[in-house]
Amino acid sequence: MSSKADWPLWEVFVRAKRGVSHVHAGTVHAPDAELALQNARDLFTRRSEGVSLWVVKSNDITASDPDDSEALFEPAGDKSFRHPTDFELPDEVANM
Amino acid sequence: MGADVDALQERFDQLIEADDRIEPRDWMPAEYRKTLVRQIAQHAHSEVIGMQPEGNWLTRAPSLRRKAILTAKVQDEAGHGLYLYGAAETLGTPREELLDRLHTGRQKYSSIFNYPTLTWADVGAIGWLVDGAAIMNQVPLCRCSYGPYARAMIRICKEESFHQRQGFQIMLTLAEGTPDQKAMAQDALDRWWWPSIMMFGPPDTESVHGDQNMRWGIKRFGNDELRQKFIDATVPQADLLGLTIPDPDLYYDQETERYVHGTIDWGHFWDVVKGNGPCNSERMATRVGAHEGGTWVREAATAYAEKQAQRAEEAAA
Numbered sequence: 001m002s003s004k005a006d007w008p009l010w011e012v013f014v015r016a017k018r019g020v021s022h023v024h025a026g027t028v029h030a031p032d033a034e035l036a037l038q039n040a041r042d043l044f045t046r047r048s049e050g051v052s053l054w055v056v057k058s059n060d061i062t063a064s065d066p067d068d069s070e071a072l073f074e075p076a077g078d079k080s081f082r083h084p085t086d087f088e089l090p091d092e093v094a095n096m
Numbered sequence: 097m098g099a100d101v102d103a104l105q106e107r108f109d110q111l112i113e114a115d116d117r118i119e120p121r122d123w124m125p126a127e128y129r130k131t132l133v134r135q136i137a138q139h140a141h142s143e144v145i146g147m148q149p150e151g152n153w154l155t156r157a158p159s160l161r162r163k164a165i166l167t168a169k170v171q172d173e174a175g176h177g178l179y180l181y182g183a184a185e186t187l188g189t190p191r192e193e194l195l196d197r198l199h200t201g202r203q204k205y206s207s208i209f210n211y212p213t214l215t216w217a218d219v220g221a222i223g224w225l226v227d228g229a230a231i232m233n234q235v236p237l238c239r240c241s242y243g244p245y246a247r248a249m250i251r252i253c254k255e256e257s258f259h260q261r262q263g264f265q266i267m268l269t270l271a272e273g274t275p276d277q278k279a280m281a282q283d284a285l286d287r288w289w290w291p292s293i294m295m296f297g298p299p300d301t302e303s304v305h306g307d308q309n310m311r312w313g314i315k316r317f318g319n320d321e322l323r324q325k326f327i328d329a330t331v332p333q334a335d336l337l338g339l340t341i342p343d344p345d346l347y348y349d350q351e352t353e354r355y356v357h358g359t360i361d362w363g364h365f366w367d368v369v370k371g372n373g374p375c376n377s378e379r380m381a382t383r384v385g386a387h388e389g390g391t392w393v394r395e396a397a398t399a400y401a402e403k404q405a406q407r408a409e410e411a412a413a
Contacts, residue, residue, distance in 0.1 A: 032401035
């Protein structure tokens with residue numbers, strides 16, 4: 001089924017404006033990075049949605065396994081002391 | 097193993113119950129995945145085939161401005177198809193497989209695109225009615241339980257709004273024009289009205305997948321309710337244009353404050369779905385021809401990319 005006419009998948013990240021990070025927007029198919037950028041430009045920035053683009057081959061992304069979510073993310077759940085709101089201060093301390 | 101699947105199913109059910117989103121790598125019931133791939137792919141196919149009726153008028157748009165607008169709109173339809181194929185691919189079905197299902201007729205696209213665009217007014221009617229009906233269908237999909245589909249729909253809905261307005265403006269210009277121009281607008285409305293209200297699908301009493309899709313948060317409203325909302329929104333717009341909805345039985349019910357429409361010819365609808373519409377074979381031939389005609393371009397680009405990569409490797413060695 002797969003042939004030379006089938007291009008690999010790329011993930012596209014768009015920086016909406018200066019001062020903010022690139023954010024994942026979607027995917028394109030392209031034979032190489034240069035055309036992936038061109039296709040991303042045509043697909044995701046037709047209405048001035050971006051000032052910069054990143055493309056990366058989907059196969060090159062390593063993602064966490066949803067089955068590991070508990071082990072990875074739950075330990076943070078019982079450590080509310082990492083947040084400033086966990087500490088009650090006397091009213092007299094106006095700004096801290 | 098059984099216990100594992102039960103736990104996974106329970107987690108899935110909890111997310112659906114909480115109106116949270118399912119993401120690509122999450123476990124999901126096989127039937128949920130299959131339903132989504134089918135729905136998203138058929139939606140993508142519709143966007144792609146949808147370029148043809150309007151593309152028919154690109155070279156004959158009445159002004160350079162109209163031509164630029166229509167080009168942008170057709171380009172958006174291609175983009176919508178690509179957003180949607182991308183969302184379907186996150187469910188594990190590759191792009192070439194999705195296209196193959198369209199090209200071999202194993203999957204359908206919206207029957208609305210099997211009608212011809214006979215005059216420039218048809219471009220207006222498509223934007224106003226077809227894109228208007230699509231928006232009515234698509235806005236609830238922005239809250240679909242499957243994350244990538246919902247995100248694609250948010251982008252699409254933002255762009256559809258331009259499509260509907262440009263269509264209405266074409267109709268308005270014609271309706272305010274010469275008697276011939278106004279007659280042209282009326283003729284387009286006459287031909288597009290019934291197919292447009294059929295776009296919402298068969299009555300809920302005959303809809304096959306409706307209930308399960310509601311429970312899964314893939315569908316939020318029934319076909320009849322969306323159709324009613326569209327009619328209630330559109331009839332006053334036709335009045336504003338000074339055009340007549342081609343339904344002699346249509347009336348406004350003071351009590352329910354809703355329009356009541358005449359009988360829809362579902363026999364005709366199913367006939368077009370089965371392939372007997374005026375343009376079914378032409379649309380498919382054009383699509384398959386475009387794909388096959390482009391094979392050498394895709395192959396050449398792949399060969400070029402391979403050569404460039406090889407040269408870079410040699411230079412580095």
